[in-house]
Amino acid sequence: MRLTRYFLPVLKETPAEAQIVSHRYMLRAGLIKQAAVGIYSWLPLGLKVLRNIERIVDEEQQKAGHIPLLMPTLQSADLWRESGRYEAYGEEMLRIKDRHGRDLLYGPTNEEMITDIFRSYVSSYRDLPKTLYHIQWKFRDEMRPRFGVMRGREFLMKDGYNFDVDRESALEAYDRHMVSYLRTYERMGLKAIPMRADSGPIGGENTHEFLVLAETGESEVFYDSAILDLQLADRVVNYEDPNQLKEIVAEWTAPYARTDETHDPALFNEVPEERRRSSRGIEVGQIFYFGTKYSEAMGATVTNAEGQRVPVEMGSHGIGVSRLVGAIIEASHDEKGIIWPEGVTPFHVGIVNLRQGDAETDAACAGIYAGLQALGLDPLYDDRNERAGAKFATMDLIGLPWRITVGPKGLKNGVVELVSRRTGESEELPPEQAVEKIARIYAYI
RNA sequence: CGGGGCGUAGCGCAGCCUGGUAGCGCAUCUGUUUUGGGAACAGAGGGUCGCAGGUUCGAAUCCUGCCGCCCCGACCA
Numbered sequence: 338m339r340l341t342r343y344f345l346p347v348l349k350e351t352p353a354e355a356q357i358v359s360h361r362y363m364l365r366a367g368l369i370k371q372a373a374v375g376i377y378s379w380l381p382l383g384l385k386v387l388r389n390i391e392r393i394v395d396e397e398q399q400k401a402g403h404i405p406l407l408m409p410t411l412q413s414a415d416l417w418r419e420s421g422r423y424e425a426y427g428e429e430m431l432r433i434k435d436r437h438g439r440d441l442l443y444g445p446t447n448e449e450m451i452t453d454i455f456r457s458y459v460s461s462y463r464d465l466p467k468t469l470y471h472i473q474w475k476f477r478d479e480m481r482p483r484f485g486v487m488r489g490r491e492f493l494m495k496d497g498y499n500f501d502v503d504r505e506s507a508l509e510a511y512d513r514h515m516v517s518y519l520r521t522y523e524r525m526g527l528k529a530i531p532m533r534a535d536s537g538p539i540g541g542e543n544t545h546e547f548l549v550l551a552e553t554g555e556s557e558v559f560y561d562s563a564i565l566d567l568q569l570a571d572r573v574v575n576y577e578d579p580n581q582l583k584e585i586v587a588e589w590t591a592p593y594a595r596t597d598e599t600h601d602p603a604l605f606n607e608v609p610e611e612r613r614r615s616s617r618g619i620e621v622g623q624i625f626y627f628g629t630k631y632s633e634a635m636g637a638t639v640t641n642a643e644g645q646r647v648p649v650e651m652g653s654h655g656i657g658v659s660r661l662v663g664a665i666i667e668a669s670h671d672e673k674g675i676i677w678p679e680g681v682t683p684f685h686v687g688i689v690n691l692r693q694g695d696a697e698t699d700a701a702c703a704g705i706y707a708g709l710q711a712l713g714l715d716p717l718y719d720d721r722n723e724r725a726g727a728k729f730a731t732m733d734l735i736g737l738p739w740r741i742t743v744g745p746k747g748l749k750n751g752v753v754e755l756v757s758r759r760t761g762e763s764e765e766l767p768p769e770q771a772v773e774k775i776a777r778i779y780a781y782i
Numbered sequence: 783c784g785g786g787g788c789g790u791a792g793c794g795c796a797g798c799c800u801g802g803u804a805g806c807g808c809a810u811c812u813g814u815u816u817u818g819g820g821a822a823c824a825g826a827g828g829g830u831c832g833c834a835g836g837u838u839c840g841a842a843u844c845c846u847g848c849c850g851c852c853c854c855g856a857c858c859a
Binding site for chain 2: 348350353354445446479496620621660691723726731744745
């Protein structure tokens with residue numbers, strides 16, 4: 338994309354309403370525009386990041402064998418009356434009446450609707466296990482939305498639901514989700530720590546939250562620093578193998594890691610003192626095993642091998658897709674702007690033309706731009722008639738992980754500059770080699 | 783929902799206390815010179831001062847009501 342043809346409204350000054358760094362940068366870099374309290378438009382650059390995150394979540398779900406579908410944002414109140422949550426959910430649920438006076442609601446989550454779909458079609462244990470998920474906008478009328486997309490009222494969430502014939506199988510699903518979530522966050526360049534948590538209003542006995550460590554996090558967390566060293570990296574995971582999944586879960590749940598809700602000071606004190614950490618974290622996902630809570634209330638039963646009708650075992654799992662955009666910025670930025678991990682960056686590389694209008698420089702930029710596109714890469718070419726400083730400032734702010742700087746001085750020696758946004762390290766090399774190097778970097782992302 | 787604060791040009795702000803021609807910086811447009819870390823000069827455009835009432839000869843300014851937004855708290859992906 339050529340910047341002169343793109344829509345990238347960057348701001349030099351910080352809008353007054355933004356307090357935390359991710360919110361400030363999201364506004365300044367032209368990612369979002371607030372439409373109302375806790376409700377945002379996603380501008381082109383922000384949408385690209387959101388879609389990248391969504392794509393990673395989607396791909397990792399399917400690798401784990403989970404099945405995508407799409408449920409509506411508006412739901413009938415009747416389903417929620419069945420589960421008893423229409424009254425229980427409270428003011429957070431946005432209730433709407435249609436022209437006939439029927440009660441609708443903008444879905445804050447989908448346990449009821451997925452259970453209804455399930456019970457309509459599945460009646461035998463032979464059809465189990467199944468995990469269905471969707472990535473859809475939710476609405477929760479929070480008392481106090483804040484921090485931009487980190488606590489919006491409207492937000493994009495992946496929510497999934499597993500259906501199993503018995504407890505053992507449901508717990509396998511729990512493990513499978515934990516592992517697939519670890520993989521998902523790793524691909525985004527995030528360190529998200531699974532922590533034993535409280536199940537809250539969704540209910541259930543087993544639950545972990547995934548937290549990204551950040552000063553601005555809303556949760557207080559306590560953990561053994563050993564957990565920071567754990568990585569899936571290039572480990573081959575076989576989602577069909579419950580034993581392997583169990584081992585990985587055991588590995589990640591062995592070090593102490595809890596939120597303040599479940600924190601146990603006595604247990605925490607058993608961690609060697611030099612590894613005992615407390616900090617703040619942003620919750621970017623949660624997995625639950627809640628057994629038959631919804632299936633019993635809503636009559637979702639299957640016939641088991643013994644011919645008895647039993648309520649199906651369930652769990653649910655969520656990833657805050659839109660929140661992750663903010664969480665990634667909180668975890669990865671500096672005083673100049675955002676630093677996107679390669680996995681989610683809106684453009685793979687920025688090209689800065691230092692002497693717009695100079696025939697040789699323009700031609701070199703055009704060649705690099707075309708070369709990158711030919712290799713399937715998505716570059717952003719700053720072809721504005723601005724001075725170098727302004728172009729650098731824009732690139733630093735929007736945070737593309739790599740920048741190719743092209744100017745007459747370098748071209749005289751046949752080289753351009755390739756700069757890492759994260760480290761600031763730069764190397765001079767011929768244009769073709771810069772293109773190849775970018776291609777190599779992204780070949781493994 | 784309780785407590786605190788703010789609404790003046792696209793953005794950031796001053797002016798309000800003490801009523802009298804609506805200002806500054808950035809951004810935008812035109813021109814010239816510039817061009818390796820947010821250029822300089824000259825000129826130009828842009829605001830029913832959140833909305834509605836009221837007081838007054840006169841309201842951005844004083845009064846009342848409403849709306850919007852921000853921060854702290856309890857609640858939450």
